[in-house]
Amino acid sequence: xxxxxxxxxxxxxxxxxxxxxxxxxxxxxxxxxxxxxxxxxxxxxxxxxxxxxxxxxxxxxxxxxxxxxxxxxxxxxxxxxxxxxxxxxxxxxxxxxxxxxxxxxxxxxxxxxxxxxxxx
Amino acid sequence: xxxxxxxxxxxxxxxxxxxxxxxxxxxxxxxxxxxxxxxxxxxxxxxxxxxxxxxxxxxxxxxxxxxxxxxxxxxxxxxxxxxxxxxxxxxxxxxxxxxxxxxxxxxxxxxxxxxxxxxxxxxxxxxxxxxxxxxxxxxxxxxxxxxxxxxxxxxxxxx
Numbered sequence: 387x388x389x390x391x392x393x394x395x396x397x398x399x400x401x402x403x404x405x406x407x408x409x410x411x412x413x414x415x416x417x418x419x420x421x422x423x424x425x426x427x428x429x430x431x432x433x434x435x436x437x438x439x440x441x442x443x444x445x446x447x448x449x450x451x452x453x454x455x456x457x458x459x460x461x462x463x464x465x466x467x468x469x470x471x472x473x474x475x476x477x478x479x480x481x482x483x484x485x486x487x488x489x490x491x492x493x494x495x496x497x498x499x500x501x502x503x504x505x506x
Numbered sequence: 507x508x509x510x511x512x513x514x515x516x517x518x519x520x521x522x523x524x525x526x527x528x529x530x531x532x533x534x535x536x537x538x539x540x541x542x543x544x545x546x547x548x549x550x551x552x553x554x555x556x557x558x559x560x561x562x563x564x565x566x567x568x569x570x571x572x573x574x575x576x577x578x579x580x581x582x583x584x585x586x587x588x589x590x591x592x593x594x595x596x597x598x599x600x601x602x603x604x605x606x607x608x609x610x611x612x613x614x615x616x617x618x619x620x621x622x623x624x625x626x627x628x629x630x631x632x633x634x635x636x637x638x639x640x641x642x643x644x645x646x647x648x649x650x651x652x653x654x655x656x657x658x659x660x661x662x663x664x665x
Contacts, residue, residue: 396595397592397595398576399599401579401580401581402527402579442606469602469606470606470610470618471606471607472615474615475615489606490526490527491523491525491603493526
């Protein structure tokens with residue numbers, strides 16, 4: 387079973403992401419982190435198969451989390467789920483090593499569209 | 507000069523956000539027909555946009571409506587009590603997603619602040635309401651506004 391770490395400072399949004407994963411047909415083992423710093427500790431302690439992260443969070447943003455992970459040698463597959471889907475942010479996400487960026491609001495179809503190719 | 511974001515663009519964003527996050531179905535957020543009534547126990551949520559253009563996206567509705575929005579987002583029953591943290595999280599997140607999508611429309615990108623929820627969004631000197639949408643969510647009043655803020659009065663959360 388795939389193990390995912392869902393990172394968002396909003397508990398509501400974590401719940402929506404987890405619900406949408408289920409609706410998209412991904413029966414994954416889910417852990418949660420409430421900001422980038424908490425996610426970094428969780429990944430260092432037990433690396434998941436994939437990280438789904440918000441961008442804009444207190445303590446450590448999602449992009450800082452991704453850069454820190456890569457700097458520490460973690461190649462954990464990483465995707466953003468964020469309210470900001472501008473071309474500039476997509477480019478920044480890609481250059482930092484993100485596999486995809488899902489813009490909020492999203493649907494189960496949107497999850498499948500970007501996650502299925504990564505799983506293939 | 508036309509405003510930096512159009513009324514129709516904000517309405518489309520709001521409809522999409524409510525359809526995807528809240529209702530799972532389009533069409534439950536519509537323009538309000540006529541004057542908006544006085545709101546009972548108004549509550550607002552907002553996010554600030556920082557960059558070349560400074561602004562704020564603000565949602566305002568009645569407390570009972572914000573409670574129901576939180577129930578919808580959290581899959582709660584109609585008679586379940588909504589705690590203050592859940593209300594702040596849920597109503598703030600709707601403003602966050604609307605604000606993020608408004609920011610995506612801007613010609614140059616800045617950063618988005620963290621959402622804030624209070625009984626009223628504090629007035630800022632130099633702030634001008636450039637768009638105000640009077641809407642009905644399931645027939646209940648809800649305001650979505652975009653403010654433009656002059657460069658000299660930056661306030662709010664930075665990230």
